[in-house]
Amino acid sequence: MSQDHEHGLPPKSSVSRWFLTTNHKDIGVLYLITALFFLVFGGVLALLFRLELISSGADLLGSMGYNQAVSTHGLLMVFWFISPFAFGFANYVVPLQIGADDLAFPRLNALSYWLYLFSGILMGVSFFQGTTFAGGWTMYAPLNTPAYIPGEGLGATSVVLALIMFTAAVTLGSVNFLTTMYRMRAEGLRMRDIPIFSLSINLTVWMMLFAFAALLAALMILASDHILGTTYFQYSIDGTTMATDADNPGASLLWAHLFWFFGHPEVYIVFFPALGVMAECFQTFTGRRLVGRKWFIISMVLVALQSFVVWMHHMFLTGINLPIKTIFMATTIGISLPFDLMVFSLIYTMAKGRVRFTTPFLFSLGALILFIIGGITGVFLGAIVLDYQFRGTYWVVAHFHYVMVAGATALFGGLYYWYPKITGKMYNETLGKIQFGVYFLGFNLLYFPMFIAWETPRRVFVYPDGLQIWHTMATVGGFILGASFLLMFYNLFVSLWRGEDVGPNPWEYATSAEWAVSSPPPLENFPGVPSYGTGKLEFLDEETVAERTESMPGAAAHGHAATDGGTVTDGGAVTARAATTATTMESTHEVSGEEHASHASFWPFLVSLGGFIAFLGLSGVRTGSVFYLTMAAVGGVATFGSLVGMTREPFHAPEMAIAERWPFERVEKMKLGMWTFLASDIVLFGAFIGSYAFVRVAYGWTAWHHDLIPAEHVTMPGLINTYLLLTSSFLVVLAMVAAERESKRGTVAALAGTFALGVGFLINKGLEWQHLFHISTETFPNGWNLSTNIASSTFYLTTGLHGAHVTIGLIICAYMTVRAWNGAYQGDDRAIEYFGLYWHFVDIVWLFLFPLFYIL
Amino acid sequence: MDWKGYTVIYVVLFVFATAQAVVEFAGLVDSAYWAAFALIMVLSVVKAVGVAAYYQHLRWEPRAVTYLVLGGTVAALALTGAAAYSIL
Ligand code: HEM
Ligand SMILES: [Cu+2]
Numbered sequence: 048m049s050q051d052h053e054h055g056l057p058p059k060s061s062v063s064r065w066f067l068t069t070n071h072k073d074i075g076v077l078y079l080i081t082a083l084f085f086l087v088f089g090g091v092l093a094l095l096f097r098l099e100l101i102s103s104g105a106d107l108l109g110s111m112g113y114n115q116a117v118s119t120h121g122l123l124m125v126f127w128f129i130s131p132f133a134f135g136f137a138n139y140v141v142p143l144q145i146g147a148d149d150l151a152f153p154r155l156n157a158l159s160y161w162l163y164l165f166s167g168i169l170m171g172v173s174f175f176q177g178t179t180f181a182g183g184w185t186m187y188a189p190l191n192t193p194a195y196i197p198g199e200g201l202g203a204t205s206v207v208l209a210l211i212m213f214t215a216a217v218t219l220g221s222v223n224f225l226t227t228m229y230r231m232r233a234e235g236l237r238m239r240d241i242p243i244f245s246l247s248i249n250l251t252v253w254m255m256l257f258a259f260a261a262l263l264a265a266l267m268i269l270a271s272d273h274i275l276g277t278t279y280f281q282y283s284i285d286g287t288t289m290a291t292d293a294d295n296p297g298a299s300l301l302w303a304h305l306f307w308f309f310g311h312p313e314v315y316i317v318f319f320p321a322l323g324v325m326a327e328c329f330q331t332f333t334g335r336r337l338v339g340r341k342w343f344i345i346s347m348v349l350v351a352l353q354s355f356v357v358w359m360h361h362m363f364l365t366g367i368n369l370p371i372k373t374i375f376m377a378t379t380i381g382i383s384l385p386f387d388l389m390v391f392s393l394i395y396t397m398a399k400g401r402v403r404f405t406t407p408f409l410f411s412l413g414a415l416i417l418f419i420i421g422g423i424t425g426v427f428l429g430a431i432v433l434d435y436q437f438r439g440t441y442w443v444v445a446h447f448h449y450v451m452v453a454g455a456t457a458l459f460g461g462l463y464y465w466y467p468k469i470t471g472k473m474y475n476e477t478l479g480k481i482q483f484g485v486y487f488l489g490f491n492l493l494y495f496p497m498f499i500a501w502e503t504p505r506r507v508f509v510y511p512d513g514l515q516i517w518h519t520m521a522t523v524g525g526f527i528l529g530a531s532f533l534l535m536f537y538n539l540f541v542s543l544w545r546g547e548d549v550g551p552n553p554w555e556y557a558t559s560a561e562w563a564v565s566s567p568p569p570l571e572n573f574p575g576v577p578s579y580g581t582g583k584l585e586f587l588d589e590e591t592v593a594e595r596t597e598s599m600p601g602a603a604a605h606g607h608a609a610t611d612g613g614t615v616t617d618g619g620a621v622t623a624r625a626a627t628t629a630t631t632m633e634s635t636h637e638v639s640g641e642e643h644a645s646h647a648s649f650w651p652f653l654v655s656l657g658g659f660i661a662f663l664g665l666s667g668v669r670t671g672s673v674f675y676l677t678m679a680a681v682g683g684v685a686t687f688g689s690l691v692g693m694t695r696e697p698f699h700a701p702e703m704a705i706a707e708r709w710p711f712e713r714v715e716k717m718k719l720g721m722w723t724f725l726a727s728d729i730v731l732f733g734a735f736i737g738s739y740a741f742v743r744v745a746y747g748w749t750a751w752h753h754d755l756i757p758a759e760h761v762t763m764p765g766l767i768n769t770y771l772l773l774t775s776s777f778l779v780v781l782a783m784v785a786a787e788r789e790s791k792r793g794t795v796a797a798l799a800g801t802f803a804l805g806v807g808f809l810i811n812k813g814l815e816w817q818h819l820f821h822i823s824t825e826t827f828p829n830g831w832n833l834s835t836n837i838a839s840s841t842f843y844l845t846t847g848l849h850g851a852h853v854t855i856g857l858i859i860c861a862y863m864t865v866r867a868w869n870g871a872y873q874g875d876d877r878a879i880e881y882f883g884l885y886w887h888f889v890d891i892v893w894l895f896l897f898p899l900f901y902i903l
Numbered sequence: 904m905d906w907k908g909y910t911v912i913y914v915v916l917f918v919f920a921t922a923q924a925v926v927e928f929a930g931l932v933d934s935a936y937w938a939a940f941a942l943i944m945v946l947s948v949v950k951a952v953g954v955a956a957y958y959q960h961l962r963w964e965p966r967a968v969t970y971l972v973l974g975g976t977v978a979a980l981a982l983t984g985a986a987a988y989s990i991l
Pocket of ligand 1: 185314315317318360361379380382383386421422423425426427428429430434437438439443446447450451454
């Protein structure tokens with residue numbers, strides 16, 4: 048491939064290519080390799096503690112070593128291996144399947160990847176800060192707070208921060224995938240018609256968007272407990288034991304609610320992509336369309352929705368009341384019904400077709416079998432009475448490994464399935480089948496005995512004597528399972544050279560669009576603009592596109608160019624200019640690959656590196672150590688500088704000239720990206736406000752105000768800030784009106800006014816906080832600060848998060864004011880509109896914080 | 904919408920915010936807490952809907968955008984409501 052076909056990227060053989068790339072296929076490969084690395088990391092830890100469990104007691108790793116190994120194993124597998132592995136395929140395959148040339152925001156996609164990688168490195172580094180987190184992957188409170196963590200606990204703080212970084216990557220990714228799938232489908236491709244793998248990814252990212260926002264809230268609160276000294280998850284604030292008369296009776300349950308509100312959707316987030324791969328492989332290797340495809344899809348949609356209302360089945364043994372337990376038992380049993388339908392659909396597809404037992408099919412079939420066992424044992428757990436027995440035992444461990452690792456099994460099938468597409472080479476089929484045999488044997492030998500030895504307490508290294516034989520079997524199984532991966536790595540590695548070359552479609556009957564282009568596909572994916580307008584896949588050439596877009600009325604004809612800036616509202620210096628001058632012709636040229644703006648960017652890497660340094664620094668600031676403080680400062684500056692650099696870098700990723708966009712036809716991609724992001728931000732703030740409401744209810748809603756809040760905490764500062772924010776929102780819309788009328792003075796004045804009011808808001812808040820920090824009354828002799836009680840913690844943290852949003856808004860606002868001064872936005876107010884969406888949202892949040900924290 | 908429409912919205916928002924504080928200054932929060940609570944929250948919701956519908960232009964966007972926003976809101980409310988109920 049010649050250099051100018053590579054969008055300004057160095058060739059794949061050059062190392063720098065992989066640091067600069069923003070192309071979805073490159074990034075997909077990066078995800079796959081990185082995820083496999085974390086699989087090995089987590090797998091080695093598992094083998095270590097399986098060795099430990101050959102006999103009862105912690106004689107190999109020591110107790111703390113064992114706890115660290117178990118906790119890190121869980122976190123790595125759930126977060127850093129399985130979903131990123133699935134998203135390696137999603138990155139590579141989804142744009143191809145839907146007929147897009149890349150994701151909607153290629154640089155944000157690269158940023159997601161680098162944040163993911165660095166968050167994993169931070170996990171690794173946490174081992175070297177004394178000890179890493181050792182409280183289990185569910186991180187239950189209060190054992191997740193510094194007061195209850197042995198030693199300094201800096202490693203544990205790093206783990207929390209690593210998870211925050213990971214969650215940031217996921218949120219960016221969700222916004223990106225949703226925008227892509229709703230704005231960039233080939234003409235004629237209705238949502239319900241997109242290939243089943245892409246559809247499963249679509250539903251997965253929807254769940255991610257909301258579930259991870261709740262996790263982000265939980266993690267931010269936890270990080271604040273670690274770093275700032277708030278007391279959300281602690282029972283008592285000064286003693287060393289759990290006080291029964293604690294001032295925060297909701298602490299432990301609050302974590303459980305937040306975590307499992309995320310956690311149950313998470314298990315489907317893990318499983319859905321696997322289901323997509325299974326369905327693809329079943330179709331391809333039986334030569335049949337999925338039986339009952341429509342019902343399969345409806346089932347998936349139902350499960351995705353319902354996944355948000357089953358979380359309390361993880362809390363049957365807590366103090367929540369019986370009516371709510373019963374409701375959640377019902378929803379849990381209800382959610383297994385659509386799964387039955389999907390399972391039957393797969394079985395019938397197989398029964399009706401002519402099966403070809405290739406490696407990908409074997410893995411898919413194996414996954415189905417394992418999933419059935421895992422699902423049935425899950426229904427046991429969903430029944431309250433049974434769960435009273437099973438909770439905290441190896442039954443649960445066996446159950447979720449059967450379902451989760453069933454998912455992983457399907458994904459390994461996906462690796463074989465798409466390997467020829469990605470590499471252009473065929474793997475060794477015999478060796479693949481052998482691996483499947485070893486894998487399947489190892490898997491069942493590892494996990495099935497756990498059902499039998501179910502009385503073993505979970506996460507504990509001692510167990511009743513009679514169970515040793517089962518544990519030994521499991522350990523042997525674990526090593527067999529591990530060995531099967533050596534076969535896979537060997538096979539896939541050697542086939543890169545020795546494998547047979549493959550054409551576009553090595554699988555007979557594979558029908559989705561990724562098989563219509565060469566293996567590997569060219570950088571721009573398609574030889575023209577893909578279209579299903581006539582019912583089958585065609586590629587429109589430049590003239591056709593030009594003709595059609597000229598005659599097309601309305602919004603679809605505008606090949607809006609926009610950049611995907613780090614600050615979402617303003618894609619940098621080029622946005623407005625490019626947007627106003629973008630003609631349809633320009634974007635058609637882009638798509639057909641004639642005009643090559645550079646798609647290389649080093650900024651995503653730098654932003655993530657900066658974030659890594661900053662977070663590592665943050666993990667230790669509570670010690671006051673100069674080393675950590677310096678790192679936090681340097682990292683912070685580096686992140687900010689890189690974000691500015693990214694915003695100012697010209698980057699051109701125009702919208703497709705012709706595309707299917709239901710139901711967001713009239714919502715330009717930047718706007719859709721913004722709204723999707725705001726939807727997740729709603730859940731973030733919602734979870735913060737929900738946490739406040741929860742701990743207040745736990746304490747006693749009306750006694751709260753009287754007991755915990757000083758009389759000096761008055762309404763007035765809140766009211767003034769409400770006026771300031773409302774007025775600033777008004778000014779933003781006036782800035783839009785002015786820009787539309789091409790009044791430069793008006794635009795600048797309105798934006799500058801917004802900025803001034805926002806600064807006023809922060810100053811007012813600062814004064815109020817200073818005052819409250821230093822009051823000295825009978826009840827609060829030492830002021831009312833973040834650690835005083837649970838009410839002060841919620842007040843400062845929730846309004847503080849809001850204040851941080853205001854600050855970010857102000858930075859963007861200042862930038863835009865300067866640009867408006869230089870003449871930007873006149874006649875095109877879109878950038879101001881997108882900034883406004885964010886700013887008004889921040890305003891709306893305050894409309895609720897004000898009464899909740901100042902009046903009621 | 905032109906600047907006049909935006910101004911009307913602004914005035915309404917301003918008045919409603921003041922009304923919330925008046926409810927407190929008038930002592931209603933102390934005398935009839937839950938009535939005051941309901942009143943104040945309803946005012947907040949009305950204000951929020953006003954900002955979203957007019958300043959964020961949801962009224963003029965395809966309905967799908969509103970559903971997206973409602974989706975997030977419902978998720979947050981489900982979490983808050985069910986969690987709080989679970990310990991009542
Ligand atoms: C088919 C329907 C399913 C039902 C009815 C079900 C039910 C349950 C229940 C009630 C628990 C809590 C057990 C306890 O802690 O006492 C549980 C745990 C778990 N399930 Fe499932 N499950 C199902 C499917 C899945 C799937 C598809 C996955 C993942 C792919 C999964 C992953 C997990 C995990 C990871 C845990 C353990 C959480 C922990 O660490 O405490 N489950 N399941
Ligand atoms: Cu669950």
